[in-house]
Amino acid sequence: MSNIEDIVNSLEGKIDKLLHKLELLKLDNLKLLEELEASKQEILIQKGKNSNWEEKYEALKMANSILGSDDNKRETKLKINALIRDIDHCIAQLSD
Numbered sequence: 001m002s003n004i005e006d007i008v009n010s011l012e013g014k015i016d017k018l019l020h021k022l023e024l025l026k027l028d029n030l031k032l033l034e035e036l037e038a039s040k041q042e043i044l045i046q047k048g049k050n051s052n053w054e055e056k057y058e059a060l061k062m063a064n065s066i067l068g069s070d071d072n073k074r075e076t077k078l079k080i081n082a083l084i085r086d087i088d089h090c091i092a093q094l095s096d
Helices: 001-068 075-096
Strands: none
Touching: 001 075
């Protein structure tokens, strides 16, 4: 009987260790999920900032080309023409 008791005690000890490891893994998993969510939020913030900087860059390119920069004259002319077409379209809709 002593042998069976030893086996049972050994199994109980191993089960306790496994349950403890399971709890630790659950806590680690929760921590990692929180970090993942925080990282996703940070990525969204960075994407917003990136978009803002891209808009500022495009505005700066436009301003430089209007001021006489030869690098972006073609782009500026195309942009102005697109704006004029948009304005003409709006006027046409208003006159209907």
